[in-house]
Amino acid sequence: MGKHPLGCVLTFSVLASLGLVSFAACLVAEAKRSKKVDLKLDGKMCFLPGKSDAFELGVAASVSLCTAQIIGNVLLCASYWWSANTRKPKKPTLTAILLAFSWISFGVAAILISAATSMSRAQPYGEGWLDGECYLVRDGVYLSSGVLSLLAVFTLIGAASITITNNQVLDQAHKINA
DSSP: OTTOHHHHHHHHHHHHHHHHHHHHHHHHHHHHSOOGGGOEEETTEEEBOSOOHHHHHHHHHHHHHHHHHHHHHHHHHHHHHHHHHHSOOOOOHHHHHHHHHHHHHHHHHHHHHHHHHHHTSOBOTTTTTBTTBOOOOOTTHHHHHHHHHHHHHHHHHHHHHHHHHHHHHHHHHHHHHO
């Protein structure tokens, strides 16, 4: 990946696009989520009719975020593995920090999106979402998960670009010394 600049640009563009799709889906899901007026109460029993549009948007956000995380980490590991086969790899501290931020942001975003998406399904009388009670997604949950999705993807792109740049610099230094 490091030897072909067009491949890097294409890969980073795909990752950024997947991150933006996840963010956009979360943004629209925030607007389309079930509201308090949609909730029907009958004494102690509650009912949330039909799944909202936020359900499909949450699934799309989750899939695009997971796809970006998998692709980015596979390419980052491949670049690291390629450099390990040609010389002793050097893992910069900044890359490790960015990668840790990416995984933490990804984990929190995935949990938030999954829980909010699960709550966006239909909640029949007496069943609800959890323990027979109905739950609604709070304001800002989808929005915050969308921001975390962007953070996860762009820190992953940053870590990959640092690794690739370091590999290219070390390759040039190796050629000069040879």
